[in-house]
Amino acid sequence: MAGWGAASISLKVALIVLCLAFVIFIIGFATKGWAKTEYPSEIVEISRRIPIYVELELGLWRYEYCNKARYDYRYRDNDIRRYNRNRHFVCTTNDIDLFIGGLRYCADWYRAVQAMECLGLILMAGALILLFLYFFVDSIKQKKYLYIIIGLTFGAVVCIVIGVAVFGSKIKETTYVFYLYKLGWSFGLAVAGAILAFVAGIAEIVELRK
Structure with missing residues (x-):
């Protein structure tokens, strides 16, 4: 008999x-907080130099480039108003291809991470759909389908873990204007999604052994 009860x-x-796990991983997969760096710079104009901090935040598919006020520099009040009015302190979002194409030896491993995370997402979605069917469709409630669900779940975990491991090791070796990247919150969500999927897989194995 199928059903929740x-x-x-x-x-x-x-x-x-x-x-x-699926919801958490989707958020990490889609957002731009996988890695982040910040460094002092300045905007050079004809008659002046505007001190700023550049904040660069990377995701799997997009990156964000922000010019922010320097907290270690004392602006005059009229400077802040003038710079904001002229839109010096702005953020720009672009496709990640524009970023990784400009870094040496970055494109290959970044593409590998994207591929592994995509595969992990597909496998987890497949496991979740089949698990729903296993719950509510009598004809699907068979051991062979539970084996498939377990395989999909742990396959997703393996793919996600490989992707985050490659990203975590490689991004720390990547420098931009000599400033290193720090792992961000989206990366943490991807890892959390993998951990929760692993827990779900263990629960599926417990069910299989009954």
Whole structure:
């Protein structure tokens, strides 16, 4: 008999945790907070130099480049008003291809990370869909489908972990204007999604052994 009420606790845990893993991973996958760096710079104009901080934030698909006021520089009040009015302190979002194309030896490993995270997303989505069907469709409630769900779940975990491991190791070796990157919150969400998917996979194995 299929349905939520007829399901075991381990199967309910697997579905809830895998749903949570999928949502968290999607947020990390789509956002720009995978890595970040900040460095002092200045905007050079004909009659003046404007001290700024440049903040660069990377995602898998987009990056954001922001000019911000220097907190270690004392602006005159009229300077701040003039710079804001002239839009010196702005953020620009661009396709990640524009960024990685300008860094030596960066494109190959970045593409590999994108591919692994995409594959992880596809496998996790497949596991989640099949798990829903396993819950509510009597004809799907068979051990062979649970084996497939477990394989998809752990396959997703492996792909995501490979991707974040490559990103985490390589981005720390990457410099931009001699300033190193720090891992960001989106990277953390991707890791959290993988951990939760692993927990869901364990719950699925517990269900299989019954």
